[in-house]
Amino acid sequence: MNKMLYNNRIMERENLINIEDRGYQFGDGIYEVIGVYDGKPLMLDEHLERLERSAGEVKLSLPGTIVDLKSKLEELVAANGLQEGIIYMQVSRGSAARWHEFPASDVSPVTVAYTRAEERMSEIEDQGATAVLTEDIRWLRCDIKTLNLLPNVLAKQKAVENNAIEAILHRGDLVTEASASNVFIVKDGELFTHPANNFILNGITRKKVLQLCDGLGVKVNEKTYTVKDMLEADEVFITATKLDVVPILKIDDRTIGTGEPGKMTRQVLQAFRTLY
Ligand SMILES: Cc1ncc(COP(=O)(O)O)c(C=O)c1O
Numbered sequence: 001m002n003k004m005l006y007n008n009r010i011m012e013r014e015n016l017i018n019i020e021d022r023g024y025q026f027g028d029g030i031y032e033v034i035g036v037y038d039g040k041p042l043m044l045d046e047h048l049e050r051l052e053r054s055a056g057e058v059k060l061s062l063p064g065t066i067v068d069l070k071s072k073l074e075e076l077v078a079a080n081g082l083q084e085g086i087i088y089m090q091v092s093r094g095s096a097a098r099w100h101e102f103p104a105s106d107v108s109p110v111t112v113a114y115t116r117a118e119e120r121m122s123e124i125e126d127q128g129a130t131a132v133l134t135e136d137i138r139w140l141r142c143d144i145k146t147l148n149l150l151p152n153v154l155a156k157q158k159a160v161e162n163n164a165i166e167a168i169l170h171r172g173d174l175v176t177e178a179s180a181s182n183v184f185i186v187k188d189g190e191l192f193t194h195p196a197n198n199f200i201l202n203g204i205t206r207k208k209v210l211q212l213c214d215g216l217g218v219k220v221n222e223k224t225y226t227v228k229d230m231l232e233a234d235e236v237f238i239t240a241t242k243l244d245v246v247p248i249l250k251i252d253d254r255t256i257g258t259g260e261p262g263k264m265t266r267q268v269l270q271a272f273r274t275l276y
Pocket of ligand 1: 152179203240241
């Protein structure tokens with residue numbers, strides 16, 4: 001795992017961070033995390049499409065083309081001999097003297113990527129996990145995958161301190177998503193998930209689950225729902241890269257449904273596993 005991508009070069013991994021990199025100082029950059037299964041990045045085109053969108057939304061011009069970036073990431077996976085794990089990649093607005101406004105146009109964005117070996121999460125996906133609830137204190141452009149993750153970090157820490165896998169976020173009464181995953185609920189045989197607007201990140205796993213549900217004939221409602229709806233749902237599950245589909249059996253002290261992974265959640269998980 002000791003090769004990294006630095007701009008357009010695959011090289012030995014080393015610490016090349018400039019202390020005036022805007023990603024480091026302002027969180028001024030965007031990122032993606034891509035799952036790797038059996039040596040192949042899953043849904044790489046979709047992740048790169050989202051990266052391009054995030055770049056556009058923060059007015060950052062990506063250096064080079066997406067086609068080149070795709071082949072570099074594939075080369076990185078091969079160079080590291082990665083079979084199971086993730087690719088982390090980010091593009092910051094570059095390094096320049098620290099002033100809030102964008103730097104002069106001759107400053108180039110900095111792209112870095114590395115891989116990390118990770119086991120599959122099959123056990124937790126089969127058995128389910130617990131979550132906690134916490135207020136969503138993030139900004140109003142959660143649809144952009146930016147490096148600014150402090151509210152997500154604080155929420156996830158709360159989950160971990162409560163032996164939970166995730167912190168499910170709500171703005172007032174409405175559930176948005178979780179600190180690093182999207183949330184679905186099942187009620188009376190139908191699926192509900194927050195619409196893909198500025199309040200959530202439109203997860204690549206979420207989008208794939210919606211497509212799979214279409215094929216399975218499961219009715220999905222991209223509609224907001226309340227914390228009460230979620231606590232009274234028959235099933236709750238979360239989706240994210242590498243976690244795929246994880247049943248949520250308990251939220252704070254409240255058991256969801258029967259307290260076991262539900263039928264629809266298992267059906268969606270099974271369908272998702274056919275992708276790799
Ligand atoms: C806030 C947030 N929502 C949802 C997701 C799930 O997105 P994806 O399925 O693309 O991993 C993530 C992933 O990290 C996330 O950080």
